[in-house]
Amino acid sequence: MPEHRIRYAPLRDKITSAAEAASHIKDGTSLFISGFTAGYPKLIPAELVKRAEAGEKMKINIYAGASTGDAVDGVLARAGLVKWRRPYMSDRGMRAAINREEILFKDDHLSSLSAAVRAGEWGPVDVAVVEVAAVTEKGQLIPTLSVGNTPSYVKMAEKVILEVAAADPPELEGIHDIYIPEDPPWRMPIPIYRAGDRVGKPFIEIDPDKVVAVVYSQEPDASAYFSDPDEVSLLIAEQLLDFVQHETKKGRLPEGLPWQSGVGDVANAVLAGFQEDHFFQDLSIYSEVLQDTVLDLIDMDKVRAASGSALTLSLHARERFFKELERYKDKIVLRPVEISNSPEVIARLGVLAVNTALEIDIYGQVNSTHVMGSQLMNGIGGSGDFERNGSISFMVTPSIAKGGAISCIVPMVSHVDHSEHSVGVIITEQGLVDTRSLTPRQVAEALINKCAHPIYRDQLMDYYQRAVREVGGHEPHLLGEAFSFHQRFMQTGDMRVGGGGE
Numbered sequence: 001m002p003e004h005r006i007r008y009a010p011l012r013d014k015i016t017s018a019a020e021a022a023s024h025i026k027d028g029t030s031l032f033i034s035g036f037t038a039g040y041p042k043l044i045p046a047e048l049v050k051r052a053e054a055g056e057k058m059k060i061n062i063y064a065g066a067s068t069g070d071a072v073d074g075v076l077a078r079a080g081l082v083k084w085r086r087p088y089m090s091d092r093g094m095r096a097a098i099n100r101e102e103i104l105f106k107d108d109h110l111s112s113l114s115a116a117v118r119a120g121e122w123g124p125v126d127v128a129v130v131e132v133a134a135v136t137e138k139g140q141l142i143p144t145l146s147v148g149n150t151p152s153y154v155k156m157a158e159k160v161i162l163e164v165a166a167a168d169p170p171e172l173e174g175i176h177d178i179y180i181p182e183d184p185p186w187r188m189p190i191p192i193y194r195a196g197d198r199v200g201k202p203f204i205e206i207d208p209d210k211v212v213a214v215v216y217s218q219e220p221d222a223s224a225y226f227s228d229p230d231e232v233s234l235l236i237a238e239q240l241l242d243f244v245q246h247e248t249k250k251g252r253l254p255e256g257l258p259w260q261s262g263v264g265d266v267a268n269a270v271l272a273g274f275q276e277d278h279f280f281q282d283l284s285i286y287s288e289v290l291q292d293t294v295l296d297l298i299d300m301d302k303v304r305a306a307s308g309s310a311l312t313l314s315l316h317a318r319e320r321f322f323k324e325l326e327r328y329k330d331k332i333v334l335r336p337v338e339i340s341n342s343p344e345v346i347a348r349l350g351v352l353a354v355n356t357a358l359e360i361d362i363y364g365q366v367n368s369t370h371v372m373g374s375q376l377m378n379g380i381g382g383s384g385d386f387e388r389n390g391s392i393s394f395m396v397t398p399s400i401a402k403g404g405a406i407s408c409i410v411p412m413v414s415h416v417d418h419s420e421h422s423v424g425v426i427i428t429e430q431g432l433v434d435t436r437s438l439t440p441r442q443v444a445e446a447l448i449n450k451c452a453h454p455i456y457r458d459q460l461m462d463y464y465q466r467a468v469r470e471v472g473g474h475e476p477h478l479l480g481e482a483f484s485f486h487q488r489f490m491q492t493g494d495m496r497v498g499g500g501g502e
Contacts, residue, residue, distance in 0.1 A: 005164050006214065008139040014214045021161045021213035022047035025127055027058040030084075032117070032153040034130040035072065036065035036310040036337060037263075037289055039146030041129045041163045042219035045072050052079040059083040063122065065148020065309070065337055066110060066288075066381060067091070069222040077103065086122070087113055088379035099375050107369065107376075110288070111341035111385040114152035118183055128157035130204075131217070134170035135162070140203035143176055144168040145221065146310035147336050151178050151204045160210045167220035169322055174202050175329045179339055192345050195258045195284035196305025196333060223315035226292055229269035232398045235429040237269035240394055243425065243432060244352065245279050253392070254350065258286040260386045261354040263312070266396045268293055270354055274302060286351050288340045288382045290332065292317040298331050307333045309340040341385040353390030355383040357397040359406075360451075361413040362444040362464060363475050364420035364435050366395050372486055373414025380417050388422045399428040399453035405494040409452040411463050412482040426451055440475045441468070459485075459497060 061084035073091035087108040098105040134142040179200030247253035261267040271293035274280045290308040297303040357366045387393040397408045431450030435443045448460045467476035485495045
């Protein structure tokens with residue numbers, strides 16, 4: 001292993017095989033790993049799978065920063081090795097096992113996790129497995145393309161295993177800003193006043209004596225794939241950008257507020273819209289995951305600073321990023337997720353928050369995690385951190401799904417992740433409703449008329465008007481019919497009365 005990767009000489013004596021390193025993980029181990037869509041270990045999970053395939057009976061608890069690649073969640077779920085998984089995951093196989101209750105899962109707001117681990121709420125941190133690009137002369141860790149909860153996991157771990165990633169250059173040193181706030185009751189304000197402010201150190205502090213093994217990995221992160229935004233996403237993005245531009249010109253919104261955007265087609269469409277719109281210049285981004293389009297905007301000299309907890313890049317963008325690393329490092333900051341998602345910082349900066357819903361009800365409640373109320377899709381992630389604390393909270397969704405068999409505007413959401421009090425502006429490809437100055441009844445009428453798909457408007461209006469007549473109240477609901485759309489879909493495969501034949 002090149003000495004420029006492990007510059008702290010005593011750790012070179014701990015270089016070993018992945019199998020030997022994985023021997024520190026036993027049945028019942030609580031395993032805390034690096035990874036936040038990127039930067040997750042690859043070799044240690046593979047060794048655990050080999051042991052399971054050889055007949056070893058073992059269950060472990062997996063705690064990460066957020067989602068990982070198939071090299072962690074996928075392989076461990078298929079091998080039946082996972083007892084607990086927290087906080088956020090997006091692997092299809094693990095999702096199925098969670099919904100069968102074969103894997104225990106607890107959803108969490110990402111901003112709160114690190115402090116909970118430091119407080120001992122998640123139990124002992126038996127082993128931390130961390131992917132790094134390098135180790136400094138003093139034994140400090142240089143992460144790869146994510147930070148997540150790694151600084152707190154390392155701080156609290158009894159044992160640490162390092163996977164040194166050959167795919168990520170040691171020149172990443174300097175892109176990270178590692179800051180761990182004091183815990184209550186001694187917590188002070190986090191001194192971030194602009195998206196690009198650096199308030200911590202460019203490395204993760206660690207007691208080198210905790211490191212029990214170092215392995216050298218040739219395995220890169222699985223590259224993300226981003227398709228071009230579809231027509232629906234482009235229509236949503238166009239309305240969102242027009243709204244912000246209008247509010248800014250009217251003086252109701254200050255210029256220069258930073259942006260947060262979740263992962264997905266609409267997020268990419270919003271960021272792509274910046275490229276073509278001359279109104280948006282000198283942008284700043286304060287988000288959790290940064291994607292390809294951020295590099296495009298930097299190349300166009302449109303981004304002053306981009307702050308996140310991870311970089312999730314396509315293969316082409318990854319190659320481009322490493323080729324011009326020094327230039328991108330001047331604009332990009334990667335932080336712990338408790339900082340990137342800090343409610344205090346989000347509110348202070350006035351972040352414009354854009355997140356995606358699975359369904360939204362007529363009064364503005366949002367379900368972003370569960371299909372038909374019961375089946376977990378992913379997790380709430382950081383959307384609650386940003387929606388609740390952003391200066392304007394946008395919630396976006398297509399108006400229909402499955403070719404029209406599902407309406408994404410429903411009488412009552414089947415699961416609540418974000419209440420009406422956290423959601424400001426709702427957008428579908430059909431239209432936009434600013435709920436902030438409207439009563440619940442006004443919101444219902446506006447959402448039905450502007451955001452619902454035309455094939456569902458009559459059904460929704462019929463429900464709402466009968467609820468007003470028969471029940472009344474501040475937010476009228478027919479409790480016997482509030483989930484009739486969902487029940488009809490479960491029975492017939494279509495939310496429309498008559499199954500779409502009318």
